[in-house]
Amino acid sequence: MLFYxxxxxxxxxxILLGITVLSFTIMHMAPGGPAEAQMEFSAxxxxxxxxxxxxxxxxxxxxxxxxxxxxRKFVTLDFGEAFADGRKVKDKILERLPIxxxxxLLSLAVVLLLAIPIGILSATHQYSSLDRFTTIFVFVGYxxxxxxxxxxxxxxxxxxxxxxxxxxxxxxxxxxxxxxxRLMDKANHLVLPVFVSAVGGLAGFSRYMRNNMLEVLRQDYxxxxxxxxxxxNVVVYKHALRNALMPVITILGLSLPGIIGGSVIMEQxxxxxxxGQLMYQAVFSRDYNVAMGVLVPAAGLTMLGNFLxxxxxxxxxxxxxxx
Amino acid sequence: MxxxxxxxxxxxxxxxxxxWLSVIGGxxxxxxxxxxxxxxxxSPHDPSKIDVKHILxxxxxxxxxxxxxxxRDVLARMIYGARISLEVGFVAIGIAxxxxxxxxxxxxxxxxxxxxxxxxxxxxxxxxPTIFLVLAVIAILEPNIMNIMIVIGLTSWMEPARLVRAExxxxxxxxxxxxxxxxxxxxxxxxxxxxxxxxxSPILVSATMGIGxxxxxxxxxxxxxxxxxxxxxxxxxxxSSGKDNIxxxxxxxxxxxxxxxxxxxxxxxxxxxxxxxxxxRQRE
Numbered sequence: 001m002l003f004y005x006x007x008x009x010x011x012x013x014x015i016l017l018g019i020t021v022l023s024f025t026i027m028h029m030a031p032g033g034p035a036e037a038q039m040e041f042s043a044x045x046x047x048x049x050x051x052x053x054x055x056x057x058x059x060x061x062x063x064x065x066x067x068x069x070x071x072r073k074f075v076t077l078d079f080g081e082a083f084a085d086g087r088k089v090k091d092k093i094l095e096r097l098p099i100x101x102x103x104x105l106l107s108l109a110v111v112l113l114l115a116i117p118i119g120i121l122s123a124t125h126q127y128s129s130l131d132r133f134t135t136i137f138v139f140v141g142y143x144x145x146x147x148x149x150x151x152x153x154x155x156x157x158x159x160x161x162x163x164x165x166x167x168x169x170x171x172x173x174x175x176x177x178x179x180x181x182r183l184m185d186k187a188n189h190l191v192l193p194v195f196v197s198a199v200g201g202l203a204g205f206s207r208y209m210r211n212n213m214l215e216v217l218r219q220d221y222x223x224x225x226x227x228x229x230x231x232x233n234v235v236v237y238k239h240a241l242r243n244a245l246m247p248v249i250t251i252l253g254l255s256l257p258g259i260i261g262g263s264v265i266m267e268q269x270x271x272x273x274x275x276g277q278l279m280y281q282a283v284f285s286r287d288y289n290v291a292m293g294v295l296v297p298a299a300g301l302t303m304l305g306n307f308l309x310x311x312x313x314x315x316x317x318x319x320x321x322x323x
Numbered sequence: 324m325x326x327x328x329x330x331x332x333x334x335x336x337x338x339x340x341x342x343w344l345s346v347i348g349g350x351x352x353x354x355x356x357x358x359x360x361x362x363x364x365x366s367p368h369d370p371s372k373i374d375v376k377h378i379l380x381x382x383x384x385x386x387x388x389x390x391x392x393x394x395r396d397v398l399a400r401m402i403y404g405a406r407i408s409l410e411v412g413f414v415a416i417g418i419a420x421x422x423x424x425x426x427x428x429x430x431x432x433x434x435x436x437x438x439x440x441x442x443x444x445x446x447x448x449x450x451x452p453t454i455f456l457v458l459a460v461i462a463i464l465e466p467n468i469m470n471i472m473i474v475i476g477l478t479s480w481m482e483p484a485r486l487v488r489a490e491x492x493x494x495x496x497x498x499x500x501x502x503x504x505x506x507x508x509x510x511x512x513x514x515x516x517x518x519x520x521x522x523x524s525p526i527l528v529s530a531t532m533g534i535g536x537x538x539x540x541x542x543x544x545x546x547x548x549x550x551x552x553x554x555x556x557x558x559x560x561x562x563s564s565g566k567d568n569i570x571x572x573x574x575x576x577x578x579x580x581x582x583x584x585x586x587x588x589x590x591x592x593x594x595x596x597x598x599x600x601x602x603x604r605q606r607e
Binding site: 014015016018019022023026027029030031135139140142143144145147148151152154155159257263264265268269276279280283284286291295298299300302303 | 443446448451452454458460543577580583587591595
C-alpha cells in the first residue's frame, strides 16, 4: 500500500511535467504574443517599441528557452509577474482564490446536504413518485446549459421580482450600511451563483448516492441485518448508509480541482472576478505567466484529487487493496 | 447461431422499449432530427429576413417565439439552428470517437510501453481543464463552425479511448482472437475485423451521450463569444445574443435554451436506454 502510494506520487511528476510542456506549447502556437496583444489597440506603436516589449517579456527567445526559464522559476514556486500590469502572479491568484473558494465550498455544502437524503430516499422508495421526480430532475439537471438556467433566474429573481442582485459580489455603494447589512448584501449576491453551481453537482451526486444505496441494500449483510429483526431504520441508516457513503470519498476527491478552478462561464454570467475569469483573460491576452500560474496548480490538484480518491477508498474499505 | 443472434437483438430491443424514459429520449432525438432535415419546408419565415418594423416583438400568432433585435423570427432561426447544432454535435463526436478508437485500440491491443505512453498522454489531457484547452486552441484557430467541431473533438476523445482500451484488453484474450492469429491474420485485420466489432457497445453509449455534451459545449463557447459566429444561427449563438436583451426580451434566451435542453435530454435518455438494453448486468 505504502509502496503503491509512493509509486503513484512519483509518477505524478513526469505527468505534471508533460502538462506544462503541452500547455506551454499550445499557448505559444497561437499567433501573436503578449507584446502584440497589448499593442493591438495602438496601431501607432513603432516596431522598435514592440521589439523592446518583446525583449522585456522574453518573447524574443525561442519557445524552448522561454519554457526552461519559466520552469526554472516555477520549481522554486516563483510564478513570475503578469505581463499586463507587472504585478506578481501569486498576488493576483491569492486575491481571486477566496472568491472562487467561497462560492464553490458553499455550493458543495448545498450539494452534500441535499443529495445524500435525496439519494437515500429514492433508493429506499425505488419507483415511488419521489424517485421518478428525482430521476427526471437528474436528467434535466445534466442536460441544460447551466448559464441558461442562470439567465432565467436572473430574469425572474433579478429583473421581474427584484428580489436578488444579479451581478457582482456586493453592491456598489455600501456607505451607511451596518456590518450586518453589509454581510447580508454579500450573502444576497451569493445566492444565485451558489445555487446555479450546485445544480449540476446535485443532479450527479444524488443519482450516484441512489445507485450506491441500491447496490448496498442488495447485499447479503443487509439481508442478515433484516433477518436478525433489526428495525428498518437501523438497517438503512446504520448498516446500509455507512457502506453507501464510502464511494462518496471518491467523488469528494474528484471535485477538488473544480473547487479551486472556478467556472469561466458561470463567472462571466454573474460578473464574478474569480479564478475562471483570470485564466480566461490571461489566455486571450497571451499572459503566459498568469495562465500557467492558474493552470498548473489546477492540473496538479486534479491528479492529487484522483490519487486521494483512490487512497481514501482503499483506506475506508479493507476489501479494496490496491496492488 | 444466426437464430441466436436475432433472439438477443429482439430481446435487447424489447428491454429498450420497456423503459419509457429511453423511448421518450429516442422520440426527442428523432423529432429534432426531422425538424433539422425539413427546416426549409416547415420554417414559418425566412430566418435571415430583417424586419425593422417588428423589432423585439414578444410571442404572437405570427411569431410564436417572438422576434429578435433585427426583427428576425426566432422560431425560424431556431429551426435552422437545429441543423447547425446537430452538425456540430455529430461531427465533433465523430472526430472524438475516431481518435478514441485509434488510441484505445492501439494501446489495448499492443499493451506494454505503447499502452503506458498512450495512457499517460490521456492522463495529461484529462488533468488539464478542458475549458483551458478549448480557449487556447480557439485562440490559435479562428472561431468558425469547422474549427469549433475540431476543437470539441480534440478535447473529448479521452473517454472513448479509455473505453475502447478496456474492451480490447478484455477481448484480445478470447479464443476466437487466438484462432484468427493462428490462421495468420494481420494485426490490422484482428483489430478492426475481430475485436472492434465486438467491443463497440460502450462506445455507442458514450457517443450518443457525447453528442448532447458537444451541443452543450458549443452553446457554452458561443456564450463566451467563441462559438459559431452570428449571423449563423446555432442555438448557442442565439442564446448568446439573447443574453444582451435578457432584461427586455426573455423569449430570446428562453426558447433556444429550451431547445438545447430538450435535445441534450433526448440524447442522454437514449444513451442511458441503450446502455441498459445492451448490458444485462444493470437490469433490475
